[in-house]
Amino acid sequence: MLRFLRARGAGDAAEDILQDVWLRIAKARSGPVDNPRAYLFRAANMTMIDRHRSQTQAAQRERDWSETRPAGSEPSPESGIAASQEMAKVLALVDRLGARTAAVLRRHRIDGLSQRQVADEMGVSLSTVESDLRTAYRAMLEWKERSDEA
Amino acid sequence: MQVDDTIREQAASWAAATGDPAFEDWDAFTLWLEQAPRHAEAYDRTVAAVGEGVAILAAATPANDAEPAMPAAPRRRWLGGVLAMGLAAFLGLAFWRQGAPDLYTVETAPGAMRIVELGAETSVAIAGGSRLTFDRNDPRFASLDHGRALFTVRHDEDAPFRVTAGEAQIVDVGTIFDVRLDDEAFSVAVSEGAVQFNPEAEEVHVAAGQVLSRTDDGYRIAPVDIAQVGDWREGRLSFEDETLAAVALELSRATGLTFAVDPASADRTITGSILVDPVRKDPASLGPLLGIAVTQASGAWVIGAR
Numbered sequence: 001m002l003r004f005l006r007a008r009g010a011g012d013a014a015e016d017i018l019q020d021v022w023l024r025i026a027k028a029r030s031g032p033v034d035n036p037r038a039y040l041f042r043a044a045n046m047t048m049i050d051r052h053r054s055q056t057q058a059a060q061r062e063r064d065w066s067e068t069r070p071a072g073s074e075p076s077p078e079s080g081i082a083a084s085q086e087m088a089k090v091l092a093l094v095d096r097l098g099a100r101t102a103a104v105l106r107r108h109r110i111d112g113l114s115q116r117q118v119a120d121e122m123g124v125s126l127s128t129v130e131s132d133l134r135t136a137y138r139a140m141l142e143w144k145e146r147s148d149e150a
Numbered sequence: 151m152q153v154d155d156t157i158r159e160q161a162a163s164w165a166a167a168t169g170d171p172a173f174e175d176w177d178a179f180t181l182w183l184e185q186a187p188r189h190a191e192a193y194d195r196t197v198a199a200v201g202e203g204v205a206i207l208a209a210a211t212p213a214n215d216a217e218p219a220m221p222a223a224p225r226r227r228w229l230g231g232v233l234a235m236g237l238a239a240f241l242g243l244a245f246w247r248q249g250a251p252d253l254y255t256v257e258t259a260p261g262a263m264r265i266v267e268l269g270a271e272t273s274v275a276i277a278g279g280s281r282l283t284f285d286r287n288d289p290r291f292a293s294l295d296h297g298r299a300l301f302t303v304r305h306d307e308d309a310p311f312r313v314t315a316g317e318a319q320i321v322d323v324g325t326i327f328d329v330r331l332d333d334e335a336f337s338v339a340v341s342e343g344a345v346q347f348n349p350e351a352e353e354v355h356v357a358a359g360q361v362l363s364r365t366d367d368g369y370r371i372a373p374v375d376i377a378q379v380g381d382w383r384e385g386r387l388s389f390e391d392e393t394l395a396a397v398a399l400e401l402s403r404a405t406g407l408t409f410a411v412d413p414a415s416a417d418r419t420i421t422g423s424i425l426v427d428p429v430r431k432d433p434a435s436l437g438p439l440l441g442i443a444v445t446q447a448s449g450a451w452v453i454g455a456r
Contacts, residue, residue, distance in 0.1 A: 003180060003184075004176065004179075004183075007183035007184040007190065008183055009183075009190035009194065035174060037176075038173070038174045041176035042171075042173070045168060048194070049194070049197050049201075052194040052197075052198060053198060053201070056198060087209070090206045090210070091207070093203070094207060105204070108169075108170075109169075109200075110204060110208045114170055114171055115172065116172060130166055130167065133166035133169075134159070134162045134163045134166045135162075136200075137162040137166055137196055138158060138159060138162035138196075140200045140202075140203035141158060141195060141196045141200070142158075143199065143203060144195070144198070144199030144202065144203070145195075145199075
């Protein structure tokens with residue numbers, strides 16, 4: 001488990017993070033677990049995802065803070081329309097994925113169905129669902145990279 | 151780049167696989183991560199991007215627009231907790247946090263002008279030397295910290311646009327209005343629709359063609375030429391019974407030059423209208439235009455009574 005956490009980017013903090021993982025499991029656990037090992041890894045992975053998110057948010061706040069103090073020059077372009085523009089970009093991106101891929105993404109990620117359930121419901125193979133999600137995720141990563149550059 | 155592309159593809163693939171509750175092959179995932187530190191980075195970036203994108207997608211999709219709901223298949227019980235965590239991690243991504251303000255500030259240099267769009271049909275033109283605060287999570291709010299701004303606001307009965315300026319609150323009633331706040335003046339001029347001023351306290355209705363301004367003993371409402379409201383956007387400044395102190399501030403804001411007032415005549419008032427560009431080129435030309443004295447002293451243009 002420590003090996004996974006280190007590979008996952010936890011570095012020296014791996015042992016502390018493992019503590020967090022245990023706490024988290026203690027809090028969330030509500031019934032018998034039929035694959036404890038996978039369950040543990042999943043919880044550890046979630047902990048790392050949360051960690052990454054709070055770090056990016058802290059960095060974002062840092063940036064916001066410096067944006068409010070323009071260094072003599074014109075303030076950087078910043079506007080409330082940014083959010084709705086991003087929304088339009090995401091919607092366009094999902095449109096471009098095609099109907100099936102978009103439906104797979106929504107059913108799995110918004111409606112919370114497992115990949116197997118999505119495959120059964122739509123009458124496609126599990127590997128089709130996997131490949132659709134891969135395409136969608138890849139497109140979202142590229143969207144995010146572009147929006148961060150801008 | 152080829153390498154980056156390969157990693158992106160792999161990261162997307164692992165993000166899709168590990169996002170499924172049924173995923174079990176954590177050893178293979180660990181091995182991939184161990185191959186290069188960049189793998190973990192790419193995976194994190196992908197998961198974060200997808201979380202954000204899906205949160206936007208979910209927020210952008212009206213409930214009745216979604217496909218017919220399918221009865222949720224029974225899930226293994228332990229998944230409840232994990233899914234709750236997972237959903238919090240993925241969907242709860244702080245993009246559309248309602249309630250929690252996410253403020254940002256826009257500041258213009260003197261002599262500059264800027265337009266901030268707040269969604270469809272709502273924009274704020276910001277005069278030079280001004281500062282405003284907006285909320286990323288609430289496009290119907292703005293705070294004028296100091297300076298001047300013209301608000302063109304789409305009226306929405308259910309979500310009125312609110313502007314705070316110092317202690318004052320202005321709520322739109324379908325509107326184009328100009329708000330000004332600095333050391334010398336506070337005013338709200340309306341050119342279209344109306345606003346409610348301080349709805350919690352004085353509750354004054356300011357209609358199109360009226361300007362509300364602060365006086366020593368309260369507020370007063372006076373008529374204003376609609377064409378003059380926000381005319382600073384077209385590079386024109388109009389003064390109606392304004393003190394020279396207030397005029398000096400306006401001129402500094404609009405031209406980017408430094409204007410000061412001769413303390414002896416700071417309270418003298420003038421009425422008039424000028425174009426900003428010619429004044430920027432030749433500040434002395436203000437004299438005959440406004441009937442005032444203009445002198446240059448220690449890097450500033452000093453205006454005063456003749």
